[in-house]
Amino acid sequence: MKIENIAAEVRPRVTWESVDLGFSMVRHWWKPIFLPWLATMVPFAIVVNLTLWQHPWLALFVLWWTKPLFDRIPLHVVSHALFGEQPNVAQTLRALPRLFRFHFIKALTIHRLDPARSFTLPVWQLEHLSGRKRVQRVRILQKNAQNTAVWLTAACLCFIFIIALGLLLLLLMLVPSDVAETLWYEFSDQRSAWWVAPLSNGFLMAATILIEPFYVAGGFALYLNRRTHLEGWDIELSFRRLAERIRASRGQLATVLLLLAGLSGTVMLTSPALVHAETTLLSREQAREKIDEVFAQPEFNTRKERTGWYAIDPPAEETKEKDAEEDDGETSWWDEFVTFMKALLAVGDVMALLMEVLLWLLVVVLAALLIYFFARWRPEFGGTRMARKRRRSPCALFGMDVRPESLPDDVAGEAWALWQAGQTAEAISLLYRGALVTLIHRDGITLASSATEGDCVRQVRSAGDRIMSETTDYFTRLTLTWQSLAYAHRLPASSTAEQLCQQWPQHFEEQK
C-alpha cells in the first residue's frame, strides 16, 4: 500500500462525507466489483435456494447469515483499486480461497451481529490483525466512526427492503390488473403458490446484491477517513509533493539559494520556480509603487469615449448669476423662455389641484354609492332577521293578494257561493289564494315573491313531513285546476269545483 498511488482525493472528511466517497468508489469501479461479486453470489444463492427449496425462509436466512464472507470480495477489489492495483475478475476469483479462509468461523459466529461490521472488516482483512491487537486497534479507530457505521448498517438494511419491495410493486404495476390481483392474492395468502417463495427470495437477493457493495465500500471509506484523521495522510501526501518539488528544482538549478536575512526573517527569492509573493515583505512605498503599477495595466485602465446628452448644472442659478451680472438689463430669450416655463408650471399646478379635487369627489361619490347599494341589497345578502321574515311571507304572488287579512272567514263557503253565482274564476281563485295563505302562514312554507305556481307545488312537495301527503295532492289538483282556468280558460266540471270546495276545509281550515 503506497499512499502516493491513492486514486481518491485525500482530505479529512466529515464521517458522512466519507461514506459518500465509498459509494462513489463503487460507481467508479462498478465493473471489477460487480462481476466477481455476481459470479460468486448468484450461483451460491441458487444452490442454497435449490437445496433448501422446501424451506425458503431458511434459505433466505442462510444467505443472510453468510453475507459477511462475501463482503470480502468487494472490499478486496475496492481496497486494491484505490491504491492503483485494480485486480481483474480472474485475479479476484483466484484470491477467493484466501479471502474466505481468513477468520472463517469468527466471522460467522461472534462477529456476525456486529452492527458496525462494515467498519471493522477492513481492520481484519487489510491489516491482518487478530486477537487482542485487533480489539485494541478497533477501539482506537472506532472512536467517532462507530456511530456512523451503525447508522450506515441500518440505512443499507432499509435500502435493501426498499429495493426488494419496490421490485415487487413494480411488477404488480406493470402486469395487467387481473394478473396483478392474482399475484397480490398469492403473495398475501399464507398457503401460497409454489412460485411465491422463489420470487420473493429472488427480489430480496437482487436488492442485497445491488446494495451490499455500496455498504462495504461505505464502511471501508469510513475506515480510510479515520486513518486519514489519525495518521495525517493528507499531510503526508502534501509533504511528499513538496519534498519532490524541492528536489526537482534543486536538480534543475545550479545554485541553491537559501537566504535568511537576519532577525526580520525576510526571505529573498531568486529562483523563478520558487517565487511567491506571500513570503516577500514590501515596505509601504514599495507596495504603493506596485499597486500603482498594477493599476496602470490595461485591465484596470480602460478609457472609453461616449457621446450623449447630459444635464448640466441647474439653469435657475445660472440665470440668477447672469441677472446679477447684467444688472437687470434687457430680457434675453433665455429669460423669456424661463418665464414661459414658469407660467406653464403654474398652469400645471392648477391642473394638478383640479385633478386632485376631482379624484376626491370621485372617492366620495363611490363611497356614497357603496353605502347606498349596501343598504339597498342588504336584505338579499342575508340581511336582518326582520328583512328575512318579510321576504319569507310575500304580500302578493303572481298578482294575488296573499295577506291573511284579505281572506274571508269561511273561504270554502264563500267560494261555493261565488261558483253558484257564476263567478267561476273568482271562486277557484279564492280557493287557491286561501290555500297559499294557509301554506305560507300556518305551515311556514318559504315562497319567494317571484315564485310561479309550479314553484309553489314543488316547495310544498319538498316540505316533507310538515304537510300531509293528502294535502299535497289536494293542493296539486287545485293548482292544476286554477292554472287551466286562469291561463287556458277551461272551466272545470261543476262536480270538480264542488269537490274542491268541500275538501278545502279538511286541508286548510282546521287550525285557522
Add this chain to the structure above:
Amino acid sequence: MLDTSRSLETPEGVNLSLRIAGPVVRCYAWVIDQVIRIVAYSVLSFVLQFTGTIGMGLLLIIVFLIEWFYPVYFEVMHAGATPGKKRMGIRVMHDDGTEVGWQASLIRNLLRTADLLPFAYGFGLVSMLVSRDFKRLGDITAGTVVVYRERPTIWTDIPQATPLAPAIAMTTDEQYALLQFAERAATLTEERRNELADTLQDISGERGGMATQRLLQNANWLVGRR
C-alpha cells in the same frame, strides 16, 4: 482523482468546491423531516377533532399544504435546508452553487411523486446510486444538488514555538499542509509526527523530534507570530 466534491470556477476566478451529499445522509435527513411532519399532523388532528367535519376538511388542507410545501418553504427561506437537512449538516443548492430559488425548489419537490415510486423513494434511491452527483430525479430535473454545509474554519491554537521563517518559499497549498500539520500535531502519535516531519528532511535539515520542532516553528511564523 476520485472525490465527492465538485469544484466550480466563478467568472472572477474564485474556486468554489461543493461537497456533494449522498443517499445515506439524505435518507436520515428525510426521516427527521418526516418525523417532524407526523408529529405536527398528530397534534393538529388531535386539536381539530373537536371541531367536527370542518376540522376534518381543514386538516386535509393543512396536510396537503405541509406535505408539498414544507420542503419548498424551508429550502427557499432558510438557506436551502429543511430542519432535517440542517440537523444532518446538508443543504440544497443550484448546480452552479447559487442559493436555491422558488422555481428549482418547487420542481425538485413536486417531482418527489416520481422519486417515491415504486415504494419509499425506490427510484430516487437508484437514481442517487447511479448518478454522478447523487441526484434523485427531482434534482436532475431542477438542476440542484444537495451539498454539505461549509463548516466554519476552526482555528485551533497551534503549539507555541519560536517563530522561524521557512527555508524555502511555499505555495498556498504547501503552507496549508504545514499549518494542518501544526494544528493536528496533538492528535497524531509522536512516532507518526516525527515520521511526517522526516518527509521534509531536505528542507528542515533535521530529523526526528527536531524536525517536528522546526516545522512547528515555521508554522508559528506562517500564522504571523514574530
